[in-house]
Amino acid sequence: MPIYRAPVEDFRFLFNEVLELDKQGDLPGFADLSPDLVDDILTNAGKFCEEVLQPINHSGDEEGCHFENGAVRTPKGFKDAYKAYSEAGWGGLTAPVEHGGAGLPHVIGLAVLEMSLAANQSLTMYPMLTNGAYDALIATAPDWMKEHIVPKLISGEWAGTMCLTEAGCGTDLRLMKTKAVEQPDGTYRMNGTKIFISGGDQDLTDNIIHMVIAKIPDENGVIHDDLSTVSFFMVPKVLVGEDGTVGARNQVNTGGIEHKMGIKAQATCVLNFDEAVAWRLGPKLEPAKPGEKRSSSAGMAGMFGIMNAARVAVGVQGIALGDVAYQNGYAYARERRVGRALNGAQEPDKPADLEIIHPDVKKMLLQARSFVEGARALASWTGLQQSIAHSVRPEAETAALLADLMTPILKAYCTDMGFEAANLGMQCYGGHGYIRDNGVEQFVRDARINMVYEGANGVQAMDLVGRKLGRKGGAAPMALFGLLTGWIAENEKDDAMKLFVVGVKRGVENLQSATLWLAANGPKNPNDAGAGATEYLRMMGIVMLAYLWGRMAKASLGKDDPLHKDKLMCARFWMERMVPECPMLLERIQAGSATIMEMQ
Numbered sequence: 001m002p003i004y005r006a007p008v009e010d011f012r013f014l015f016n017e018v019l020e021l022d023k024q025g026d027l028p029g030f031a032d033l034s035p036d037l038v039d040d041i042l043t044n045a046g047k048f049c050e051e052v053l054q055p056i057n058h059s060g061d062e063e064g065c066h067f068e069n070g071a072v073r074t075p076k077g078f079k080d081a082y083k084a085y086s087e088a089g090w091g092g093l094t095a096p097v098e099h100g101g102a103g104l105p106h107v108i109g110l111a112v113l114e115m116s117l118a119a120n121q122s123l124t125m126y127p128m129l130t131n132g133a134y135d136a137l138i139a140t141a142p143d144w145m146k147e148h149i150v151p152k153l154i155s156g157e158w159a160g161t162m163c164l165t166e167a168g169c170g171t172d173l174r175l176m177k178t179k180a181v182e183q184p185d186g187t188y189r190m191n192g193t194k195i196f197i198s199g200g201d202q203d204l205t206d207n208i209i210h211m212v213i214a215k216i217p218d219e220n221g222v223i224h225d226d227l228s229t230v231s232f233f234m235v236p237k238v239l240v241g242e243d244g245t246v247g248a249r250n251q252v253n254t255g256g257i258e259h260k261m262g263i264k265a266q267a268t269c270v271l272n273f274d275e276a277v278a279w280r281l282g283p284k285l286e287p288a289k290p291g292e293k294r295s296s297s298a299g300m301a302g303m304f305g306i307m308n309a310a311r312v313a314v315g316v317q318g319i320a321l322g323d324v325a326y327q328n329g330y331a332y333a334r335e336r337r338v339g340r341a342l343n344g345a346q347e348p349d350k351p352a353d354l355e356i357i358h359p360d361v362k363k364m365l366l367q368a369r370s371f372v373e374g375a376r377a378l379a380s381w382t383g384l385q386q387s388i389a390h391s392v393r394p395e396a397e398t399a400a401l402l403a404d405l406m407t408p409i410l411k412a413y414c415t416d417m418g419f420e421a422a423n424l425g426m427q428c429y430g431g432h433g434y435i436r437d438n439g440v441e442q443f444v445r446d447a448r449i450n451m452v453y454e455g456a457n458g459v460q461a462m463d464l465v466g467r468k469l470g471r472k473g474g475a476a477p478m479a480l481f482g483l484l485t486g487w488i489a490e491n492e493k494d495d496a497m498k499l500f501v502v503g504v505k506r507g508v509e510n511l512q513s514a515t516l517w518l519a520a521n522g523p524k525n526p527n528d529a530g531a532g533a534t535e536y537l538r539m540m541g542i543v544m545l546a547y548l549w550g551r552m553a554k555a556s557l558g559k560d561d562p563l564h565k566d567k568l569m570c571a572r573f574w575m576e577r578m579v580p581e582c583p584m585l586l587e588r589i590q591a592g593s594a595t596i597m598e599m600q
Helices: 008-018 035-063 078-087 106-119 121-140 143-148 150-155 297-333 359-389 396-427 430-434 440-450 457-468 475-491 495-521 526-556 562-578 581-590
Strands: 066-068 071-073 159-163 179-182 188-198 208-215 230-236 238-240 246-249 252-257 268-280
Touching: 008 035, 008 106, 008 359, 008 526, 008 562, 035 078, 035 106, 035 121, 035 440, 066 252, 071 252, 078 121, 106 121, 106 297, 106 359, 121 143, 121 150, 121 159, 121 208, 121 230, 121 297, 143 150, 159 188, 159 297, 179 208, 179 268, 188 208, 188 230, 208 268, 208 297, 230 238, 297 359, 297 396, 297 440, 359 396, 359 526, 359 562, 396 430, 396 440, 396 457, 396 475, 396 526, 430 440, 457 526, 475 495, 475 526, 495 526, 495 562, 495 581, 526 562, 526 581
Parallel strands: 159 208
Antiparallel strands: 066 071, 179 188, 188 268, 208 230, 230 268, 238 246, 252 268
16 A cells, blocks of 8 residues: 655754745734744644545545435545644645634645645645635625635635636637626626546535636627636635625526546536526625726636646645655655666675666656755745745745746646656655555646646646746746846856756756747747747756755755755755756757648
């Protein structure tokens, strides 16, 4: 059966020696965040994940969700585990204190999220989506929702979802058919069908608050095939009055659950809205000027907020699945005996040497480990940037640009590499890897899904190249290159840091060349940008992990204990084995799109 050990020691290293959270007391939520408190949170969260969530992960995958008489039933043990999760307060760690949360910073929430996802992704996704729902309501909802709905979401008494996708409409929202018509009392009646709704129905909570996007007809009842009338709504499974009273069942019905390759214990639903009562979120709609379409986009800020938060969370899913697969592959390689070491038998008295002695096995495991620990540092660093962005520090604007730039990197690069790490972990098992009883193949199936939902990874690459690079006159990439070149200049005279500085510098030079090439050629031929977007995103991911491995190496120099020695080993591996991809990726980008576009 699979194992999981929460990486508490690694988070301690990141928080205390690399990010130095104890020096961030001026940031929102950090004032009372002592090292002892952080350690207590990490230790207890790790123990909960190991003892409550992980033991039902494999059985939950085997059983899956059930759809009976129009309702969903989750696997055995999920209801009790969810109740324990909620009662322990894990779902409200980063929620504002005034709404019943703990008010802790994002960097702490992301650490607990990663451990929970690694232990049991299917179960953790229920409260994970709820977090997005209450964040959106706090940002866009009227006071009565903040008073009566948000606290129940934070406590876990109720759950939340995000309803975007339709059968004929994924990324292209112009094709959306779901509509909402305003009523005399200010509510709306919604009709349409949404698909792929994670947690769309379940038996864990008494109510589910659906966050839905739909189109509002114009004054003539016309639904336009553009984004001018797309808006954001709160649609409860069970109606809630403005005084908080719970009423009748709303007309939101579950049409079925999807039968998926992975995350089988997460109910992925078809939801039908049949004259469902809905509340529009955001500022009041203003009448259109003569000759103009009425725009309802003001409330869409909440939708984009929940989407970006979900994309970061899915990136953490990639890290989490890569970690648990690595842990199991490493454990198996230290038990399985196969062949003899290339330089002579290591244990002549045994029938064979351990699998772990073979160079290719070590290489697979080091690739997985160096990705996981580097990506963990990237997610934690990004969480810190989010807090700086909401502070009064002079660098707040720069931090906001960097955090926004990292969103597609976390979502796409970390799920791509998380899948690679899961594959490598399974590969260590040989033929035993694809036997279901051993459990490691589940991680591969679960990890593959993360690359597709919340905006397929190719879409994330196009968002990075097509939107984020050029926004505000290229302010985000300029901020990034300022950060990276500044770090290089700060450390290049340190002989002990030479290998790491050379690696980061090599990656940065290739990334700068790729950025300039896209800036010069993309406007002339957008297909050139599209053809190189995925390679560009991967390159930026490699470079960011190189930068963070450089920082972790610096924190580890001169320390002779196993943790710091292993950090230096992984940092060297990244510079020697992963950064050399950058010149290859640059060459692919500069090949342009001509050959690709010949395909009919």
